Amino acid sequence: MNWTCEQTEQLLTDYLDGLLPADEQHAFNLHVNSCERCTPLVGSVTHAMNSLRALPELEIPPRFVYNVLDATLGPRETVNGWAAFLVWVRGLASPKFAYGAVSVAATFLMIVTVTGSINWKKPKLADLAPSNIYRNTNRQVHVAYGKSMKYVSDLRVVYEIQSRLKQDNDLPTNRENTTPETNPTPGRTDGSGPASPRQQNRANDVSSQLQVLAEEVPLLSGKLSLVSSGSLNLMMSGTLGAR
């Protein structure tokens, strides 16, 4: 197929838009690749078309839509006073806002309850003052810290008693192997004589601490009831006296 420069120019758009049949496109390519006049023409037109297609799409000017709506539908109605307030309140009735408000309220209540900022039996507006909230929170933190320290101290006492009772259980076998006291108390031959005053005081001290602990920690009181104060005194006296 003989292809001319005129044909190239006339059918350039068909070529660029991919509308040429296969045989014509082949002839077009053959001609353009060998023609000094058509090669720059196709190159420059392709460049112009691509540059045109690369032009950015501009944003519409601000308020354009409102200007058009005002010019066609007329100025929008403006509401004042109570009507505006009602419109505003109606806007708050959306589910999104309601969920948000409920979650904020729940969070606030949780924080206020945990920090003890408000006395729910006698709530006062002053409780919501930031200084009062800070003071109450600070007090609550200190009280919680004091209670936890006391609880740890009581636990240490319980562990100490348990470890000593365990040692006491291990003693009888040892006691059988030991020789009797060389200087037993007159009138007593079972070796269960009263402990020295220092040992007695320590037993009384532990007993009183256990009582306090039982009051503070009711859960432990059942277990600790086995170790009543009287028997504890005797046990401690015996244990300590045997040493």
Next chain:
Amino acid sequence: MEQDAQLVQQCLQGDGSAWEELVRRHSRRIFNICYRFTGNRTEAEDLSQDVFLRVYRTLGSYRSAHGGFATWMTSVTRNLLIDHYRRTKRDRATDSLDDAMPVVENKESAGRRPDEQALLSELSAQVQVALTHLSPELREAVILRDLQQLEYSEIQAVLAVPEGTVKSRINRGRIELARILQQMGVRPS
């Protein structure tokens, strides 16, 4: 397209929100056609507003059987642009390529270096200047084809000319644009 037809029906029944939706859907496209044709933002904004006013007034004459609403609206835009061109022809009588001062456009700069961005903006401005130096017949044809990417049949409906004429105008428009760009010193890299 069907949604446009529905919105038009709702507009005709007095539904203001349907009209607002139509304006929002088409305002950017109409504004861009006007801007590319005139090369001036203020004129483009005024003309776009005139387009919507005319469309609003003549909405009753639109028939979906005659083509899509977008095509009909583009046709209204084209008529207004040609009217505007004829009205202001005398003002532009002294315009020449030397007088044309390219205005750098703000192109979306995602992922481009500043120097690439500057080159692209400069090229965009030069292409816009070249575009406004095309005759209105060729200009509208290349705008509809290469910028709005309409099919030949749609351009034929908008310009109300045979398809052969559409092809011929697009072809001549592209060749003329390439020639103007070469005159401006813009060559393929």
